[in-house]
Amino acid sequence: MKEAFVLDQTFENTDFIQKPLEKGEYENCTFRNCNFEYADLAGFSFNDCEFTGCNLSMAKLHTTAFRDVVFKECKMFGLHFNDCNEFGMSFRFDGCSLNNSIFYKTTIKKTLFKNSKLTEVDFTECDLSNSVFNNCDFSGAVFDSSNLEKADFRTSFNYSINPALNRLKNAKFSLSEVYGLLHTLNIEIDRNS
Numbered sequence: 001m002k003e004a005f006v007l008d009q010t011f012e013n014t015d016f017i018q019k020p021l022e023k024g025e026y027e028n029c030t031f032r033n034c035n036f037e038y039a040d041l042a043g044f045s046f047n048d049c050e051f052t053g054c055n056l057s058m059a060k061l062h063t064t065a066f067r068d069v070v071f072k073e074c075k076m077f078g079l080h081f082n083d084c085n086e087f088g089m090s091f092r093f094d095g096c097s098l099n100n101s102i103f104y105k106t107t108i109k110k111t112l113f114k115n116s117k118l119t120e121v122d123f124t125e126c127d128l129s130n131s132v133f134n135n136c137d138f139s140g141a142v143f144d145s146s147n148l149e150k151a152d153f154r155t156s157f158n159y160s161i162n163p164a165l166n167r168l169k170n171a172k173f174s175l176s177e178v179y180g181l182l183h184t185l186n187i188e189i190d191r192n193s
Helices: 178-187
Strands: 002-006 008-012 025-029 030-032 045-046 051-054 066-068 068-072 092-093 112-114 132-134
Touching: none
Parallel strands: 002 025, 008 030, 025 045, 030 051, 045 066, 051 068, 068 092, 092 112, 112 132
Antiparallel strands: none
16 A cells, blocks of 8 residues: 655644544644544655644654654653664754653754653663753653753753763753762752852
8 A cells, every 4th residue: 555645734623533544644734723632654754844733642753763852841751762773863942841751872963852741751871962951850850871962951950960970071961950960979059158
């Protein structure tokens, strides 16, 4: 069966659980207020697409390709980005909730995360070099053997990053959140002086 090739289409207020999206390649498409919760997106390819106000929580992403994709104000709980097709993988997140998602061993250099909740996200062995985290909440996020070189965390908060276990050369942090780098040293920091 031939897979679909869809170009320059807009999908709005569609529940892709009730009516599944046709498997194939989507280029320069826009998805607004669509429901992909628990959808099987395995093998799909999204190139230069934008998802706004969509729910992609728990979608299956086995070999799914995301190339130059923008996610705005999307609910994206429990996604396994480590299952995606890594060739050309690139995306931006603005105002998204990515709680409990997994980026284990992914290479996503120069990624922009803006105004997003990254609660309990797994960044173990992830290459996030040159990425920008603008006003992101990292409560419970895991960084272990991650490449964070030249990453910008200056406006983000609630991160807990062990400098001995991660690559941090030329990464940027704010003084007010520096405790997130020192917590493993078991020292007291007086925030009032």
